[in-house]
Amino acid sequence: xxxxxxxxxxxxxxxxxxxxxxxxxxxxxxxxxxxxxxxxxxxxxxxxxxxxxxxxxxxxxxxxxxxxxxxxxxxxxxxxxxxxxxxxxxxxxxxxxxxxxxxxxxxxxxxxxxxxxxxxxxxxxxxxxxxxxxxxxxxxxxxxxxxxxxxxxxxxxxxxxxxxxxxxxxxxxxxxxxxxxxxxxxxxxxxxxxxxxxxxxxxxxxxxxxxxxxxxxxxxxxxxxxxxxxxxxxxxxxxxxxxxxxxxxxxxxxxxxxxxxxxxxxxxxxxxxxxxxxxxxxxxxxxxxxxxxxxxxxxxxxxxxxxxxxxxxxxxxxxxxxxxxxxxxxxxxxxxxxxxxxxxxxxxxxxxxxxxxxxxxxxxxxxxxxxxxxxxxxxxxxxxxxxxxxxxxxxxxxxxxxxxxxxxxxxxxxxxxxxxxxxxxxxxxxxxxxxxxxxxxxxxxxxxxxxxxxxxxxxxxxxxxxxxxxxxxxxxxxxxxxxxxxxxxxxxxxxxxxxxxxxxxxxxxxxxxxxxxxxxxxxxxxxxxxxxxxxxxxxxxxxxxxxxxxxxxxxxxxxxxxxxxxxxxxxxxxxxxxxxxxxxxxxxxxxxxxxxxxxxxxxxxxxxxxxxxxxxxxxxxxxxxxxxxxxxxxxxxxxxxxxxxxxxxxxxxxxxxxxxxxxxxxxxxxxxxxxxxxxxxxxxxxxxxxxxxxxxxxxxxxxxxxxxxxxxxxxxxxxxxxxxxxxxxxxxxxxxxxxxxxxxx
Numbered sequence: 001x002x003x004x005x006x007x008x009x010x011x012x013x014x015x016x017x018x019x020x021x022x023x024x025x026x027x028x029x030x031x032x033x034x035x036x037x038x039x040x041x042x043x044x045x046x047x048x049x050x051x052x053x054x055x056x057x058x059x060x061x062x063x064x065x066x067x068x069x070x071x072x073x074x075x076x077x078x079x080x081x082x083x084x085x086x087x088x089x090x091x092x093x094x095x096x097x098x099x100x101x102x103x104x105x106x107x108x109x110x111x112x113x114x115x116x117x118x119x120x121x122x123x124x125x126x127x128x129x130x131x132x133x134x135x136x137x138x139x140x141x142x143x144x145x146x147x148x149x150x151x152x153x154x155x156x157x158x159x160x161x162x163x164x165x166x167x168x169x170x171x172x173x174x175x176x177x178x179x180x181x182x183x184x185x186x187x188x189x190x191x192x193x194x195x196x197x198x199x200x201x202x203x204x205x206x207x208x209x210x211x212x213x214x215x216x217x218x219x220x221x222x223x224x225x226x227x228x229x230x231x232x233x234x235x236x237x238x239x240x241x242x243x244x245x246x247x248x249x250x251x252x253x254x255x256x257x258x259x260x261x262x263x264x265x266x267x268x269x270x271x272x273x274x275x276x277x278x279x280x281x282x283x284x285x286x287x288x289x290x291x292x293x294x295x296x297x298x299x300x301x302x303x304x305x306x307x308x309x310x311x312x313x314x315x316x317x318x319x320x321x322x323x324x325x326x327x328x329x330x331x332x333x334x335x336x337x338x339x340x341x342x343x344x345x346x347x348x349x350x351x352x353x354x355x356x357x358x359x360x361x362x363x364x365x366x367x368x369x370x371x372x373x374x375x376x377x378x379x380x381x382x383x384x385x386x387x388x389x390x391x392x393x394x395x396x397x398x399x400x401x402x403x404x405x406x407x408x409x410x411x412x413x414x415x416x417x418x419x420x421x422x423x424x425x426x427x428x429x430x431x432x433x434x435x436x437x438x439x440x441x442x443x444x445x446x447x448x449x450x451x452x453x454x455x456x457x458x459x460x461x462x463x464x465x466x467x468x469x470x471x472x473x474x475x476x477x478x479x480x481x482x483x484x485x486x487x488x489x490x491x492x493x494x495x496x497x498x499x500x501x502x503x504x505x506x507x508x509x510x511x512x513x514x515x516x517x518x519x520x521x522x523x524x525x526x527x528x529x530x531x532x533x534x535x536x537x538x539x540x541x542x543x544x545x546x547x548x549x550x551x552x553x554x555x556x557x558x559x560x561x562x563x564x565x566x567x568x569x570x571x572x573x574x575x576x577x578x579x580x581x582x583x584x585x586x587x588x589x590x591x592x593x594x595x596x597x598x599x600x601x602x603x604x605x606x607x608x609x610x611x612x613x614x615x616x617x618x619x620x621x622x623x624x625x626x627x628x629x630x631x632x633x634x635x636x637x638x639x640x641x642x643x644x645x646x647x648x649x650x651x652x653x654x655x656x657x658x659x660x661x662x663x664x665x666x667x668x669x670x671x672x673x674x675x676x677x678x679x680x681x682x683x684x685x686x687x688x689x690x691x692x693x694x695x696x697x698x699x700x701x702x703x704x705x706x707x708x709x710x711x712x713x714x715x716x717x718x719x720x721x722x723x724x725x726x727x728x729x730x731x732x733x734x735x736x737x738x739x740x741x742x743x744x745x
Contacts, residue, residue, distance in 0.1 A: 009057040010174050011091045013083055015115060016099030017108055018065035018430060019389055019513035021127040021157055025099055026062040027522050028157040053167045061090065065430060069114040070219065072227045083118055084213055094174035095121040102132040102139060103514060105280060109272035113186055117215050121173040125166055126154045131514040136283035147275045158519045186271035190256040191263055194249040195221060201245050221249055222261050291515045298390050308394050312413055315378045319371050319417035326370035334363035352554055361546030365539035368420050368703060372531050375414055375421040380526045384518035388428065402490055403497030405431065408438040415445035419704045423711055424530055433501035437493050439711060440721055443704050444489040446482045446696055449641040453695045454481050456645055460668035461688035484696045488728060534707065545702045549639050552610040558603060566600040598654055605650050610636055624694065625687040625737040627676055634700070641700045686740030690733040697729035
């Protein structure tokens with residue numbers, strides 16, 4: 001049962017095919033009063049809004065876009081349960097608003113017929129009527145209203161035309177206990193007789209339980225996947241008995257010329273054709289519109305692909321490089337705030353907690369906002385103008401080879417800049433199996449956070465020689481690191497679609513929406529909505545992990561005698577600097593002080609809980625060619641991969657300031673000179689490659705894991721991602737090191 005709704009508030013659920021303008025209608029009705037979450041236990045996004053009609057509050061529920069109410073999983077069941085009032089976390093809708101594209105009425109009425117069978121008050125909003133008129137299509141709205149038995153309101157939501165009439169129709173329909181004229185079932189008589197027979201069987205088997213809605217009884221008969229059979233509560237009856245009844249019914253229907261599931265398509269499309277007969281008039285010769293002419297180029301196999309590549313390059317460039325100044329500005333702001341706190345508080349645990357834990361934790365959250373804003377700004381424009389569907393169409397041929405759809409391409413491409421907006425961009429994928437697979441392989445793309453690791457180790461250990469006289473070995477190594485992620489992602493996607501998300505690849509069904517100018521209001525609202533969603537949901541997890549990592553690096557403190565010895569040496573050097581007038585001598589003393597402070601910091605990190613953990617796992621990482629210092633740096637980089645470079649600087653007594661050319665050079669020298677306890681060189685080329693391969697495949701990014709948790713609405717999938725990526729990274733790094741060492745020997 002649904003939760004009890006506020007009697008002063010009415011509820012409307014929006015449902016419609018993809019690309020019918022449903023989100024635009026939702027935004028036009030609710031404005032900025034929107035909230036985004038997830039339905040408990042499923043990955044479906046829960047999007048709600050508010051509006052006021054004649055002084056009365058309304059709650060709007062934006063259900064996922066779908067072509068059919070045929071649930072075959074928990075995710076797909078959400079829309080049906082919400083509209084039937086069967087979800088405990090959502091009030092039962094007073095009215096259902098069906099969004100229908102005037103250019104594809106027959107296809108859209110398939111879903112409308114299913115909604116009408118739910119027996120709930122319904123209003124049909126007819127969108128894109130202006131585009132239908134441009135094509136010479138006329139629609140007799142009064143006759144369509146009479147045929148459907150529910151209000152039909154033409155609107156242009158992006159221009160806010162027809163919204164007042166739509167609100168009035170919703171208010172009038174919500175005041176009715178039942179729809180004004182429930183249509184007769186579109187199914188033939190034999191099918192209706194079998195449904196009645198199963199209803200009678202269920203009434204006896206479910207004695208004492210609420211009756212199952214007739215629509216779900218129909219779905220039991222139509223659902224050949226068997227999903228619903230396993231989710232029907234039975235009293236005295238058994239699941240096996242229900243299954244036998246359904247099989248017998250399907251056999252009789254096949255003999256009567258009504259085979260399941262084909263009978264549904266025949267019945268519903270036949271009903272749609274009868275409804276539209278005499279309602280829709282089209283010209284004898286279809287008009288060639290400007291959109292048709294544009295499509296000849298944008299969907300062309302050659303020219304369309306070239307334009308798509310150029311657009312993706314622009315978006316990739318924007319996310320990857322245009323965001324850097326804004327990210328640097330955020331870093332500077334966080335650093336400035338930390339400096340202010342350091343100037344006010346005395347050195348100690350409290351100052352370190354606030355500066356290195358809390359402020360750094362907040363910075364780790366907001367630093368991703370520029371990339372998220374830029375990506376969703378471009379995606380908002382492409383989606384609202386109608387191009388995103390064309391892009392998915394172009395890429396479908398390539399992605400189908402991995403068992404995915406064309407809609408997976410943009411999220412995966414975006415993940416090369418940052419997996420966080422890439423994972424969030426999977427919301428455009430309607431099919432749950434494709435969406436989950438894309439989410440789980442997106443972190444394998446080499447994001448910008450991996451680049452500092454590649455750059456540091458390639459420059460330090462890969463010889464700057466040219467193969468064949470012009471191809472740099474260092475460049476080949478960099479490309480190989482990116483290729484490792486791509487090839488592994490392809491293998492993992494294929495494996496997931498054969499196991500966890502096994503099933504036939506769904507046919508790529510997509511109606512190309514008409515082109516229109518994107519609405520700045522809609523685009524900006526979606527952009528800020530995604531950014532705020534990241535801060536509110538994933539940010540809390542990132543912040544908490546940052547505090548935990550601070551504690552692991554801060555405690556326990558060095559013995560007082562050791563700290564006092566470092567302090568005396570620093571004080572002595574500072575006194576020498578004050579006493580000298582020689583600028584060169586003062587600079588040399590400053591370098592000595594910095595080196596001493598770096599050594600003290602390194603000693604602290606080595607004795608911390610994290611440093612001790614590095615020693616504990618040393619036997620585990622030794623097959624990778626690592627010692628405890630590299631292992632400790634890998635653990636410390638769990639909040640973010642790029643942290644490993646600064647952590648290596650601290651552990652190897654260079655200091656955490658290794659971003660500049662001079663700092664990076666000092667760290668490279670320290671790594672080249674590093675030795676194991678038995679005097680052997682620690683970093684060889686196989687070791688460097690092992691570290692790079694590990695970071696190319698591992699899940700060392702708590703922000704990405706937090707977003708996966710937010711998008712899948714489950715802790716299981718981020719744990720799965722971390723586990724499988726860490727195992728893959730470990731095995732690949734070990735193979736690279738062992739094979740490289742064997743070849744070198």
